[in-house]
Amino acid sequence: MRRFTDFHPIVTFLYYAGAVALFAALLHPVFLVAGLIIVLAIHFFYDRCRGLQRWFFLMLTTGLFIFILNPVFNERGRHVLFMLGDHRVTLEAAVYGGMSALSIIGVIAVFVSYNEVMTPNKLLFLFAKLLPRFAVLLMLTLRFIPLMRKRLEEIGDVQVSKGLSVHEGTLKERARNGMNYIQVLLTFSLEEAIQTAESMKARGYGEGVRSSYEHFVFKRPDFAAALYLLLLLAVLVYGRIQGFGWLAISPVMETFSFPQNEAVLLIIHCLFIGFPLIVETGEYIRWRILN
Amino acid sequence: MLRNKVAASTLLIMAVILLLIVSAWRAEHYILLSFGVMAAGILFLLARFENRKMEVGELVLIAVIAAIASVGRIPFASIPGAQPTTFVIIVTGLVFGAEAGFMVGGVAALASNMVLGQGPWTPWQMAAWGLIGLVSGLLRNRSFMQNKWGRAVYGIIWGFLFGFIMNLWGLFSLGGGGNTLTMDAVVAYFGASLLFDTFHSIANVVFLLVFGDQFIKTLSRFKRKYGLLE
Amino acid sequence: MAYIELNKVSFTYPGGAVPAVRNLSLKVEKGSFTLLFGASGSGKSTLLRMLKKEIQPNGVLAGDIMIDGKPAEIAKSEKIGFVFQDPENQVVADTVLHELVFGLENIGLPTSEMRNRVAEMVHFFGAEPLLHRKVEELSGGKKQQMNLASVLLMQPDILLLDEPTAQLDPVSAREFTNMLVRLNEEFGMTIIVAEHRLEDFVAAADKVVMMEKGQAVYDGCPEDSVEWLWDSGRRAYIPSLPSFFKSVDGEGQIPLNVRDARKWLQQCQITSGKEKIGGTSKDPGGKESVLRAENIHFGYGKDADFVLKGLDFSLEKGSFYALLGGNGSGKSTFLKIAAGIYKPYKGKVLLNGKRMKGLNNRESAGKIGYLPQNPKLFFLHDTVGKELDETAKQWGRKPAEGEPILERLGISHLRDSHPYDLSGGEIQKAALACILLRSPDILLLDEPTKGLDAISKERLAGILQELREEGKMIVMATHDVEFAARHAVKCGMMFQGIITSEAEPKEFFQGNFFYTTMIQKLFRQVPEYGAVTLEEAVKCFGIK
Incomplete structure (x- = not known):
């Protein structure tokens, strides 16, 4: 039941880029709430929100911070909710703060899902198409990070055996020892990496035009999915330019109405954000029919 | 190769012009504009990096330093606020120049976010650290950068500037489409990160003063060893 | 004309006083297996690198190098594969599949072709389950196999390997060697391996070349090479079986493996020699325990499995203890616990009857010296002398106290060298010098013989014996059964986080079937002559 993750990285990337853009651009309470509910549903569907839990605190504090900050510093607006000393707390500011908070929470939630689905492998694949040399650089760095972590541990062990620790002694000593660890790591790793460069040259890197291993094949369903996402996105962009899916607050907050056009746009918005769920439901139905 | 280069530059110039037109038309989108300019700048440097002639050793060297910059925090886990990432990037820019500095900063940010989890902050972090490396490389031949204390002041400035750039993405979500923010809000928002930025600056200064020369010496040794003399 | 032909080749590194390779001529036939051996620094690596133009070092080259009748400079890069010594450093990608296809991408192959080649190769190596794993999760041996596979995917005609098994444990090294033999026998691949010992490849090679100071001092068939080494006084290089012969x-x-040696021995009469077997025990025995570990439990990280599961250990005064065991049995982990680097979760370590837990890092470092597997990580400063001076400062010694130590270890001339410019044996001694300056009572050595050539190993053994006689206690974790059998006072076998057996070397190795010396394997069929080391066998028996 992981049809969505099997799509070609271009499709997946398109979905996530679109979803982030929608959360940032469609600042309208109904759109934001609907989008957020769907993203939460996606998280629930895939792992019962387990992945989201790690980020929960960050999302809550960031959201709350933004929600509060707005009315505290922004006095503009006609509808005064209450006075705090001689500070006007307005409905406009509160609504705006709330929308900003929802937007940022939504974006982070989308990113959490992105991190689970867009593995480094897929991202590297995308880069390899556009920026081959940068892709190799990124691949090397990703390979070196765990290696450096392991070496740093080894260095720490050896230096501790000499009585030089980052856990004992004065702040000055600890900082000095920590920096010495980094210095050893740097010298050692740069020395060793000469061999890495040689091994790359020995395997012909930098000689001719490089091809890239197509880990992923762009199949018919990928094409259909990309088309679906692009079409919806085009309509959404058009709607946004026409002034729908956006609650005007300054200079004057528009009265809260929800015209038909906006309702249509909302449905399209939901169809875009809910793409993974739609795909999985389709897959489920197909599976039931086949069995 | 040449065709690529011309195409890339044309595309970039057009993108920048387009951005300027849009911003003239809708003046309130200054944050959007700044984001656009940043993205165009990053793209330009990436295109340059792709098309330049380059030693394999240089690529490996950048990857090693970027990886070290992104794990550099680990030994300092017991000291609040201390992380040598910025320091490592500055020193790289000073020794290997603007482009290497930019790549180390950008890749360190991107790769460590790929390991720890991406967020909306990723592009800003890439830009901020990339910029540190870039500027360090551009200024490396200035007289004040030859001197320990000059570098220390430079480190202080970047401690705060880094915070400033990172705050922009928060501001972006705060200000978003409408122009509802007052100066007070901005000041308060930036004030909130001041403590953190101060720690960052202190760490930069201490590292640059105590370890700057040593690291510059080490990196210069490898510059010769890898045959990377300009 | 031979497939690979070197004609009076000399090579000098920039700034090098003497050439690294001197007036060397060599012929290698197509489909042959050549072993290039010699001490570290004899020019083996340089010679190999000259055959592959992409990694030819900078410097002055004279003479001709011809490959398949054409100069080496115009050979196609994918036709010559190169595998380096360190399994870790050659890796450029974070997953196995990415790593395998790296070379194929570089030569611009289309994906379908890459898929075919990878499928075949993975089948040959039996590595399907590893294909999507992270490189980090592989053992050193598997990593080196992956490096080989990545090179083989480019379908080279010639395979050059620079000490490919030096960093591997014996089991992985054997596996790797067998793979090379298969490549040579089944696919007729031309293989040249540089190694600093003869053992691993001598049985597989068609041709052995010994290098010394940049020159090929021997060039001939493997059987004769033993004869030649023996006669020319280079006996340290001869493996124990032919050496006994x-x-x-x-x-x-001359027998090169146990099978042939047993055949030979069966035709002989064994008589008692000058000395009685097992006459003298090296273990003084019955002394007080200095370092003691009781019921140690330890694991890396909260949720990880325990590496040590109730380990008990005791080190007596004057002992030289060798800790043997497979990869991942917990040898290195235990050394780090004993050095006070890690604190056990459960159980206690007692040093002179006092609990180690009460000591801080500095205090335990004063009593116990730890020499890591990779001595490069030991050095914080850019010369040996500076490191020594800083150590003196840290421990309140006079800087002059370092000199006699350097002299004694024979490395006074390296005082101003960068630690990384030293050879494996030299850097080990430099680290040892810094440790000895702290005058600890106990030395803990992790794999001290790894990567050392025969001569350096002999010197290390000499130093360790001297230190033991001065009253220092030594514990080493090692895979090197021959070294342990010859020099240790006591051996312990680690398995699954505890020491399962412990005895004096003779008794210890006689009880083992796989994990034992070549000489013991040879004499297993005649238990009354249970010799374990070469010296013992030579002293105790006469053979007719």
């Missing part, structure tokens, strides 16, 4: 003036074909 020569020591007792054996007749006939």
